[in-house]
Amino acid sequence: EPEVTQTPSHQVTQMGQEVILRCVPISNHLYFYWYRQILGQKVEFLVSFYNNEISEKSEIFDDQFSVERPDGSNFTLKIRSTKLEDSAMYFCASNDDRMGYEQYFGPGTRLTVT
Amino acid sequence: GIQVEQSPPDLILQEGANSTLRCNFSDSVNNLQWFHQNPWGQLINLFYIPSGTKQNGRLSATTVATERYSLLYISSSQTTDSGVYFCAVDGGATNKLIFGTGTLLAVQP
Numbered sequence: 001e002p003e004v005t006q007t008p009s010h011q012v013t014q015m016g017q018e019v020i021l022r023c024v025p026i027s028n029h030l031y032f033y034w035y036r037q038i039l040g041q042k043v044e045f046l047v048s049f050y051n052n053e054i055s056e057k058s059e060i061f062d063d064q065f066s067v068e069r070p071d072g073s074n075f076t077l078k079i080r081s082t083k084l085e086d087s088a089m090y091f092c093a094s095n096d097d098r099m100g101y102e103q104y105f106g107p108g109t110r111l112t113v114t
Numbered sequence: 115g116i117q118v119e120q121s122p123p124d125l126i127l128q129e130g131a132n133s134t135l136r137c138n139f140s141d142s143v144n145n146l147q148w149f150h151q152n153p154w155g156q157l158i159n160l161f162y163i164p165s166g167t168k169q170n171g172r173l174s175a176t177t178v179a180t181e182r183y184s185l186l187y188i189s190s191s192q193t194t195d196s197g198v199y200f201c202a203v204d205g206g207a208t209n210k211l212i213f214g215t216g217t218l219l220a221v222q223p
Contacts, residue, residue, distance in 0.1 A: 031209060043157070043200065043213040056210055089155050095209070102147065102162035103211060108155055 002026045004106035006092050012112045016081050021109045023075045023092030032075045033093040033103065034067065036060065043091065049075065082113045116141045116205050120214035127191050127221050135186040135217045137201030145204040146177055147211065148186050152197050160186070160199075191221045 005024045013019050025032050034046040047057040049067055066078045075094075079086055092106040117140040127133055139146070148160040161168050161175040163184065168175050172191075177184040188195055198218050202211040 033210065035211070037155075042215045043202070043211075045210040045212065048210055056208055058210075091157060093211075101145065101209075102159070103145070105149075105157045105159060108157070110155065 002104075004092055004094055004104050006090075006106035006109050008109060009107065010110045010112070012114060013082055015084060015113055019079050019082055019111065021077045021079075021090050021092075021111070023077075023106055024073050025075055025092065025094030026096070026104055027073070029094035029096045029104075031055075031095050031097075032067075032069070034077045035091040035093065035105075037089045037091065037108075038085075039088070046077075046090075079111075082111075084113050087111060087113045116143070116203060116212055118201060118203055118212055118214040120199075120201055120217050122217060123215065124218045125220070127219065129191060129193060129221055129223050131191050131221075132187070132189045133191060133219070135188070135199050135201075135219075137184040137186070137203075137214055139182050139184075139201075139203050141182070142179065143203040143205075145202075145209070145211070146184055147202050148175055148184070149200045149202065150195075150197050151200060151216070157200070188219075191219075193221045193223055195219060196221045 007022045032049040037043045047061045048055045089108045093103040095101045095103045119138045150158045163177045165179045172189045174187045198216040200216045202213045
């Protein structure tokens, strides 16, 4: 069964450093998402991406964040200058239609900023 | 925006017991999903159920869209069922998922 994959599974970085989290969505999917979960809290939407552009973003997704689909398979989230409060689990998801279709989640990347 | 509330917030069960988790949402939705977050933090997709009833082994779910709630049933619970259960819905006019605060389930042997 196709699945969403994410790398790395865990990343430790120092405050102020740039990080890139990588995702490979399911191959025939059209919509891609990033979500974030701070430890002990609920999962929060960050950004959605369709047709090579951002379709929606949350208030959390400020200028420090960017997303890119550099080739036909990868979908990346970049944090330019990490802060302590960026420590969280980051989930990538994808689905194959615009509205109301099941989203498939990757296993997550645990980001620790020290 | 749409509000998602889950109850109960915490639940402790003895192995073999049954339970019902509830998700209330404040507006009509196109998508509703139930997830189990395992001890490693992974979100395991249990059900995609914007309406109707589905069953998968010991788990089943029912969504009554007209009354804006969904129920997740766990029967004959096992210790491996422990973890956090999240309900998530789309925002109606948007396809982003909005998650509830979850139900923390602990199944004791």
